[in-house]
Amino acid sequence: MSRRIPLKIFGALVALWLVAPTLVVIPLSFTGQRSLAFPPERWSLRWYEAFFDDRRWVADLLNSLQIAALVGVLATVAGTAASYALTRGRFRGRGVAGALLIAPMLVPTVVFGVGVYALFLELRLVGTFTGFLVAHTVLALPFVIIPVSSVLSRFDTTLERAAAICGASRARAFFRVTLPVIAPGLLSGFMFAFVTSFDEVVVSLFISSPYLETLPVRMYSSIQRDVDPTIAAAATLIICFTSALIAVALLAQSRRRRVS
Amino acid sequence: MSADLGRGGSAPLEAAHPATAPREAGGLDAADLKRSGAAIELRGLTKAYGTSQAVRGVDLTIEPGEFMTFLGPSGSGKTTTLNMIAGFVPPTSGEILVDGRPLAATPPHRREMGMVFQGYALFPHLSVWDNIEFPLRQRKMPKARRRELVRAAVRTVQLEGFERRRPAQLSGGQQQRVAFARAIVYRPPVLLMDEPLGALDKKLREALQEEIREIHRKVGTTFLYVTHDQEEALSLSDRIAVYDDGRIVQVGTAEELYERPRSLFVAQFLGESTLLRGVVHPDDPRRLHAGAHGIPLSGSHGVRGDAVVVIRPEQLRLTAGGPAPGRAGVPVTVRDETYLGHSRKLTVELPGGHTGLVREGPGTASGLRVGDSGYATWDPAAAAVVPDL
Ligand SMILES: Nc1ncnc2c1ncn2[C@@H]1O[C@H](COP(=O)(O)OP(=O)(O)OP(=O)(O)O)[C@@H](O)[C@H]1O
Numbered sequence: 090m091s092r093r094i095p096l097k098i099f100g101a102l103v104a105l106w107l108v109a110p111t112l113v114v115i116p117l118s119f120t121g122q123r124s125l126a127f128p129p130e131r132w133s134l135r136w137y138e139a140f141f142d143d144r145r146w147v148a149d150l151l152n153s154l155q156i157a158a159l160v161g162v163l164a165t166v167a168g169t170a171a172s173y174a175l176t177r178g179r180f181r182g183r184g185v186a187g188a189l190l191i192a193p194m195l196v197p198t199v200v201f202g203v204g205v206y207a208l209f210l211e212l213r214l215v216g217t218f219t220g221f222l223v224a225h226t227v228l229a230l231p232f233v234i235i236p237v238s239s240v241l242s243r244f245d246t247t248l249e250r251a252a253a254i255c256g257a258s259r260a261r262a263f264f265r266v267t268l269p270v271i272a273p274g275l276l277s278g279f280m281f282a283f284v285t286s287f288d289e290v291v292v293s294l295f296i297s298s299p300y301l302e303t304l305p306v307r308m309y310s311s312i313q314r315d316v317d318p319t320i321a322a323a324a325t326l327i328i329c330f331t332s333a334l335i336a337v338a339l340l341a342q343s344r345r346r347r348v349s
Numbered sequence: 350m351s352a353d354l355g356r357g358g359s360a361p362l363e364a365a366h367p368a369t370a371p372r373e374a375g376g377l378d379a380a381d382l383k384r385s386g387a388a389i390e391l392r393g394l395t396k397a398y399g400t401s402q403a404v405r406g407v408d409l410t411i412e413p414g415e416f417m418t419f420l421g422p423s424g425s426g427k428t429t430t431l432n433m434i435a436g437f438v439p440p441t442s443g444e445i446l447v448d449g450r451p452l453a454a455t456p457p458h459r460r461e462m463g464m465v466f467q468g469y470a471l472f473p474h475l476s477v478w479d480n481i482e483f484p485l486r487q488r489k490m491p492k493a494r495r496r497e498l499v500r501a502a503v504r505t506v507q508l509e510g511f512e513r514r515r516p517a518q519l520s521g522g523q524q525q526r527v528a529f530a531r532a533i534v535y536r537p538p539v540l541l542m543d544e545p546l547g548a549l550d551k552k553l554r555e556a557l558q559e560e561i562r563e564i565h566r567k568v569g570t571t572f573l574y575v576t577h578d579q580e581e582a583l584s585l586s587d588r589i590a591v592y593d594d595g596r597i598v599q600v601g602t603a604e605e606l607y608e609r610p611r612s613l614f615v616a617q618f619l620g621e622s623t624l625l626r627g628v629v630h631p632d633d634p635r636r637l638h639a640g641a642h643g644i645p646l647s648g649s650h651g652v653r654g655d656a657v658v659v660i661r662p663e664q665l666r667l668t669a670g671g672p673a674p675g676r677a678g679v680p681v682t683v684r685d686e687t688y689l690g691h692s693r694k695l696t697v698e699l700p701g702g703h704t705g706l707v708r709e710g711p712g713t714a715s716g717l718r719v720g721d722s723g724y725a726t727w728d729p730a731a732a733a734v735v736p737d738l
């Protein structure tokens with residue numbers, strides 16, 4: 090037991106080092122000053138007031154949430170279908186298809202952003218909700234395909250045979266047996282996709298317009314104009330949303346484990 | 350446990366068959382039993398994976414309600430045959446007929462078969478109850494009916510009190526019972542089982558074998574059972590199809606296969622025996638020439654040329670003197686003996702240095718001991734003659 094203590098201290102230090110930059114933002118958002126000086130000398134909620142009083146900040150937060158939620162759903166559905174084809178299918182070009190679907194994760198985001206911008210100009214998708222959905226979904230797909238393919242490749246296919254011989258068509262077997270069994274993989278895929286979209290800046294900068302932008306885009310442009318602790322408040326909100334999401338997912342997973 | 354198995358569960362189970370008359374009929378009658386199993390016919394069934402052939406032309410007719418076992422060594426094509434019948438694997442050529450109707454165009458979920466998988470394949474996210482109810486839900490049965498059928502199946506496999514558990518919370522034997530209940534709950538006319546007891550220890554296997562036999566008796570479904578355990582095959586089956594290298598080499602009752610094997614493979618795969626090698630001349634089918642010895646044969650075999658006489662241990666008698674008239678015999682020396690409670694197993698040395706096996710019961714004790722010489726004799730009609738490889 091006692092020999093574990095150094096290990097625990099080391100682990101705690103690593104964890105602290107990983108999250109410290111993020112955690113610093115939280116006290117900053119409660120500062121009473123007009124600067125991002127750390128540590129704050131006075132405390133107040135005025136930057137949250139400033140955030141929620143400014144219709145543009147709130148609008149961008151809502152945009153981000155909507156886009157991220159929809160991207161999460163789209164990427165999970167499309168990514169699951171793609172993973173199923175990639176793990177089960179026997180067709181020519183399966184390897185190429187898999188590599189292409191994972192590519193958005195590997196291609197430098199700036200390069201991807203330029204390409205998407207050029208394409209979207211042509212298609213008149215710049216600054217549109219649809220444009221954000223499409224671009225973010227493509228970026229999020231690998232983050233669904235990787236966990237879902239991994240649970241699918243471990244999935245025992247005799248369960249599908251068992252469902253079939255019990256009278257379930259292929260579709261019913263998929264929805265009644267395969268999907269519930271691989272659900273944890275889908276859940277983490279959804280979360281990754283949501284977060285990928287929710288804090289995406291680079292590509293979003295290319296495709297946003299004065300009429301439609303997301304929270305990270307607004308934060309990025311605001312920090313270039315004036316250093317205003319409102320963005321610390323915005324950042325803290327982002328941390329809260331993503332942490333809440335992860336907490337819900339972890340809770341769901343641990344409940345699942347307890348039941349089975 | 351097996352004694353009251355069927356008693357509790359059989360009546361409601363019987364009612365589950367789609368073709369069954371009104372439920373009020375209650376118990377089983379013989380006509381119902383006959384109707385509930387389907388006839389299966391395999392014609393020239395073949396499965397090739399690339400250049401290798403897993404199944405090479407299987408022909409077999411299975412009677413309605415029969416308990417048919419596929420027995421054979423690993424890789425001989427048993428599972429492949431079963432998977433073709435279930436519809437999981439498309440045959441390369443050949444036909445499968447159920448009650449005379451070809452199955453080729455029917456997908457697995459419309460074949461109305463039950464199946465118990467080797468690893469059970471229970472749905473891990475569903476409770477015992479929901480697992481067993483699954484086939485009924487697929488058939489869109491009303492809720493009250495489903496509840497009644499599941500309860501009956503649970504009773505049949507004696508899992509009352511476990512309904513709310515997940516498969517992961519059950520022992521291997523209990524999981525096996527759930528798999529069984531799920532396969533029989535809608536009373537399919539055909540039940541396929543691929544080594545359903547393969548993962549269990551010997552004691553549990555024997556208990557469940559007893560249960561399977563009992564359920565087969567009660568439900569009247571045609572059972573198709575795969576195993577590579579010869580004792581299991583002998584004790585459960587009406588008939589056994591012995592597989593070797595993708596072919597069925599012999600089909601018959603346990604007795605037929607044991608007493609009248611048609612090949613050396615079958616003789617050696619099922620039980621122990623003494624083998625005598627020699628030649629049968631075309632003009633003298635009643636004699637095996639083995640070195641200096643002429644061994645009398647019953648003559649009803651069709652083997653010519655290189656041949657082997659197969660004699661089961663309990664057919665051999667040891668005597669101090671030569672064989673009695675009408676019996677065949679060879680000189681032997683006793684090399685080893687093992688007491689098996691009420692019987693004694695002796696290993697003897699045959700002419701040419703080969704070994705033979707003799708089983709002596711209380712009434713057939715010879716008194717010969719290790720080191721003694723004498724004769725091993727048998728009734729030629731009780732020995733099988735098969736072609737040598
Ligand atoms: N999908 C497949 N692709 C290629 N070869 C296969 C495939 N499935 C089975 N085989 C081959 O077909 C042959 C028969 O396999 P099968 O599973 O039917 O044997 P089995 O009699 O059930 O053996 P066991 O007792 O070990 O289960 C084996 O040689 C096996 O390697």
Ligand SMILES: [Mg+2]
Nearest residue numbers: 427428429543
């Ligand atoms: Mg097998």
